[in-house]
Amino acid sequence: MTQEQFAKYSFLLDRTARKVKQYAQQQFKLGDFDVTVDQWLVMKNLSENGPMSQTELAGLVFKDHPTLTRIIDLLSKKGYVERVPHPQDRRSFQLHLTDSGVSKVAALRPQILEIREKAWENLNQTDFDEFKRILNTIYQNLDGQEIEE
């Protein structure tokens, strides 16, 4: 294994991740979903884990705070999410899905699950397990921290 190969794998990883995101975004657009892939990720996590602060949510979706602030701004303009002042801590907000946000998640979830399947055709369970293991190994190599599940 030459050093050159490592650069090529990094390139391949980046290229593939972009393609997966781009494909999903195109399908979102075709379906007039009115949210981006990243906005969906945020709404999905709010839906599954209930109201939480931006810091907690940022940790869940692995986005930095400025990025999350802007995604929340956009979702809030669209009326899917609202910032409710935290009762004890005035620096902080609790993020809630609005009724409209809840309906949106319910409407989109099955369609998005289908879109997400396409990338994984022609691969089997062993491939998925290996892939997950390798991705997690890479992440850990660079993170210097443990990761869970």
Next chain:
Amino acid sequence: MTQEQFAKYSFLLDRTARKVKQYAQQQFKLGDFDVTVDQWLVMKNLSENGPMSQTELAGLVFKDHPTLTRIIDLLSKKGYVERVPHPQDRRSFQLHLTDSGVSKVAALRPQILEIREKAWENLNQTDFDEFKRILNTIYQNLDGQEIEE
């Protein structure tokens, strides 16, 4: 395999790709490399394949034309790359590394190869082959076109 799992793998892929890029960019910054990871990719390809048009280069690095135009603008401001008018086709440019660009590539290449190694610790040749195969399968699933190599 539930549909939910596919969404998780997509998330993991995106997260890992971002981490790899982020780690590299941090190291670039620590070393005062004066280029970004993507700018380096462009310079490296120019260095290895000689002068070429923006369209050719965009194909090599899998970036779209507007993105490449802007990266070339930045590299050109930094004096590492120049656009030379194509002798036969006035719509087109030949991209050249300047002398300064050539030196830059020579100086950075070994350091960057080392940085790139870190992600792949604790993995063996079989892992690399599997990883590459799976990434390429995913890409093909979504691209609708054949890929080479």
Next chain:
DNA sequence: TACAAATAATTAGTGTGACAAATATATGAA
């Protein structure tokens, strides 16, 4: 109590990614 340090969120600035539209030039067919 008072004040330094920590925390939650935002703002600002730069770079990249995707998509659409515009500009300039080249090519091929009538």
Next chain:
DNA sequence: TTCATATATTTGTCACACTAATTATTTGTA
């Protein structure tokens, strides 16, 4: 030759990623 079409590149717009700095508030400690 002329005109429609194709090609190379750029411009514009929006969204996301990362860093650094800022604001507001809370917490820990003297």
